[in-house]
Amino acid sequence: xxxxxLGLIDPLLRTLETLSYxxxxxxxxxxxxxxxxxxxxxxxxxxxxxxxxxxALPILQRLTLAGVVAPKSVRCLVLVPTRELxxxxxxxxxxxxxxxPLRSFVAYGGVAIEPQISKLRKGLxxxxxxxxxxxxxxxQGMVTFESLQTLVLDxxxxxxxxxxxxxxxxxxxxxxxxxxxxxxxxTFSDAIRALAGGLLNDPLxxxxxxxxxxxxxxxxxxxxxxxxxxxxxxxxxLKQRRWGQVLVFVKTRKGVDQLVKTLLDEGVAADxxxxxxxxxxxxxxxxxxxxxQVRVLVATDVAARGLDIDALPQVVNFDLPTVAEDYIHxxxxxGRAGAEGEAVSLVCADEVELLAAIETLTRQVIRRExxxxxxxxxxxxxxxxxxxxxxVAKAAKAAEPARKKRAFTGAPGAPGARSAAARPAASIxxxxxxxTAGRGAKSTARASAKSAAKPAAQSSAKPAKxxxxxxxx
Ligand code: AMP
Numbered sequence: 237x238x239x240x241x242l243g244l245i246d247p248l249l250r251t252l253e254t255l256s257y258x259x260x261x262x263x264x265x266x267x268x269x270x271x272x273x274x275x276x277x278x279x280x281x282x283x284x285x286x287x288x289x290x291x292a293l294p295i296l297q298r299l300t301l302a303g304v305v306a307p308k309s310v311r312c313l314v315l316v317p318t319r320e321l322x323x324x325x326x327x328x329x330x331x332x333x334x335x336x337p338l339r340s341f342v343a344y345g346g347v348a349i350e351p352q353i354s355k356l357r358k359g360l361x362x363x364x365x366x367x368x369x370x371x372x373x374x375x376q377g378m379v380t381f382e383s384l385q386t387l388v389l390d391x392x393x394x395x396x397x398x399x400x401x402x403x404x405x406x407x408x409x410x411x412x413x414x415x416x417x418x419x420x421x422x423t424f425s426d427a428i429r430a431l432a433g434g435l436l437n438d439p440l441x442x443x444x445x446x447x448x449x450x451x452x453x454x455x456x457x458x459x460x461x462x463x464x465x466x467x468x469x470x471x472x473x474l475k476q477r478r479w480g481q482v483l484v485f486v487k488t489r490k491g492v493d494q495l496v497k498t499l500l501d502e503g504v505a506a507d508x509x510x511x512x513x514x515x516x517x518x519x520x521x522x523x524x525x526x527x528x529q530v531r532v533l534v535a536t537d538v539a540a541r542g543l544d545i546d547a548l549p550q551v552v553n554f555d556l557p558t559v560a561e562d563y564i565h566x567x568x569x570x571g572r573a574g575a576e577g578e579a580v581s582l583v584c585a586d587e588v589e590l591l592a593a594i595e596t597l598t599r600q601v602i603r604r605e606x607x608x609x610x611x612x613x614x615x616x617x618x619x620x621x622x623x624x625x626x627x628v629a630k631a632a633k634a635a636e637p638a639r640k641k642r643a644f645t646g647a648p649g650a651p652g653a654r655s656a657a658a659r660p661a662a663s664i665x666x667x668x669x670x671x672t673a674g675r676g677a678k679s680t681a682r683a684s685a686k687s688a689a690k691p692a693a694q695s696s697a698k699p700a701k702x703x704x705x706x707x708x709x
Contacts, residue, residue, distance in 0.1 A: 242268045245297055247335035254519060255331070256523060262285035263444045267418075268294045270329040276439040277418040278432050280630045284446050288328045291388055291418050292644045294335045295362070298385070301640070304341065305359035308379055313385040314364040317394040320559050324363040324537075327511065338362065345369040353378045365394065367403035374410060383391065383410050389435075393428055394419040403426075410437065454551075454567050455579040458591070458618035466554060469610045474504065474532070479550050481525065484534045485566050487555035495554060499532055506532040537562045553581035556590040560597040585614040594620045598605075615696040685702040 239252050239260055257654055260268065270277055271294035280286040296310050316322045323516075326342035333340065340362035341355040350373065356363070363370075363379070373379045375644050378538050389395065395404060397433045418433050432439070473479065486492045489510040499506035507521040507530045525533040536556055551570045557563050570577025581602065583591055595601050601619060632682050 237265055239268075239293075242291060242331040243272055244268065245300070247300075248293055248332065251332055251334050257289070259519060261290070261366050261444075263442060264290040264293070265446075266440070267291060267444045267702050270440045270442075271295065271416070271418065272634060273299060274298075274416055275477055276416060277420075277442065278436055278439040279418070279420045279442040280422070280424055281420055281442065281445075282443050287420055288390075289326055289332060291390075291420070292325075292329050292332045293536060295386055296329070296336055296338060296387070298378050299338055299361045300336050303383070303385070305361050306383055307359050308356055309359045309382060309383045310356075310363045310379055311360070311383055312362045312388070313370075313381070313384060313411075314362065314388040314390060315367055315370070315395065316364060316390045316406070318559070319346065319364065319366060321391060322366055323511075324504070329362050329364065333362075340364070340523070342678050343369050345372070365408060367400045371406060372406070384412055386418070387411060387414045387435075388418045388420070389431075390420050393425065395424045396425075396427050401431075404431075408441060454570055454579050456567060456579045456581075456600075457605050458581040458583045459607050459610065460583055460604055460612045461607070461610045462612050462614055463586070464667065465610055466494060466582045466584070469607060470495070470552065470554060471498070471502055471504070472607070473552075473580070477571050480531070481528065481548065482532050482550045482552055483525075483548055483569055484532060484552045485557065486534055487558065489536060491555065492536055495534050497518060499534075504532055505530045506534060507534040509533065537565070540577060547579055551577065551579040553579065556581060556583060556587045556594065558590060560593040563594045564598065583616055585612065588617045591616075597621055619640050629657050640689070640693070 237260060239249055239257070242260060242265070244252075248313055251493070260546045263279065265268070267279060267290035268276060271291060277291075279287065281290070291314075299311055302341070303311060314325055316325055322342050322344045326340065329340045336362040339355075341352065341360050341364075343352040343356075343363060343365040345366060345368050349369070351374075352373060356373065364565065365373075370379070374381075376700045389404075395401075417437070417439075418429075419432050419436060419439070459469065459473075474482065484495065486495055489512050492508045492510045495504045506541075507524055509518045509521050513521070521530075524530045525680070534554075537559070548570050553563070553566060557566065567577075567579035570579055581591075591602070604616075
């Protein structure tokens, strides 16, 4: 099946060709014709399935073929839980709509509201927004929804998890009843079903499994090291392991530029892809990489979406991603179509929470290998169940002097409060709450087990506060 057969118009087909999207993914095969036909959708599809193009392409087509935008109004509203996802989805709309005369923008909290107000003044075909900031804009009278045609709820389950239901209800009240609604969610709890029941009209249900769960053909491992030594370590690995072409992921645009400069200074042919670069410059960098004119391509997550490079053996996570799902996207760039691939992460101490979130999401503990000469002076703490046990043992050890002191002075210990220090750490069952004599030891044990089980996207986003301007808004 081709994108042409799905009924997409020529400007979109040309964009897909530049992106080297050869055929629609399963979710796209089902969603595109349904959305083009104006149907509501209830889709169980996670990040990595190609769901964004599944809704963005047909929406862009419908917006192009009918209607114009009025001042302050929005024709398509995409609600997302986090600012990272907002940026990603906005970036996808810009990429896919590159050949279309449509106006889109993104609005989330934690940044100045004025540029968002100024963009809205002329009206927008597509607005991607987090609920809190959208509500701010709406309450200030900066946006109206009279001409809204389509509402998309992306990662609806995460929006509810993050406590956005009150904001969502207020937004839904302001929307016209006559509209198309598309709901995407990784999970379908009772709360999501209730939400869908009230919003959707005879929806088409779609269910697909993720395209890129961490693929078995990719060998994954990590090297613990100190942050400042990462550039040196990367150069060392490149030479010592005789890597051919490498795709390197760096967290920030500035970090990308710094690494490219270091590599070029060392005579390594390198180029970059990040959000400050125009699309044509990104495509040129990609082309230089594909034609082996550059050995190292350094990219941020957002900019790297859509990169489809065949037979790429080596991916390096110079920094760990702040959104755990991006790890799956990153390593999915290698080991494609059954080919062998390797993904190595350079991890420093302050990335341990991100590591724990990735390991929880991918249900694995990533193998650690120290690189002689680059050992971390700031130790990268253990992760997973091991971490919980180690933290409990540490807390128990910290409580030891107090316990001994009490024993010496003859003070009785709390009844039944057998110290964890009195037992070997390995015998402490996973998830157990250990009561020790030391204050705070109990909460340490709980917190460590909890943080090991908490995805990064959620741990970085605070629960909703009325009118709040938390990082996810
Ligand atoms: P998503 O699930 O929307 O976050 O997309 C996951 C990744 O797949 C993104 O990097 C997209 O650019 C890429 N992608 C989406 N559709 C296709 C396709 N039909 N062919 C190749 N890559 C795709």
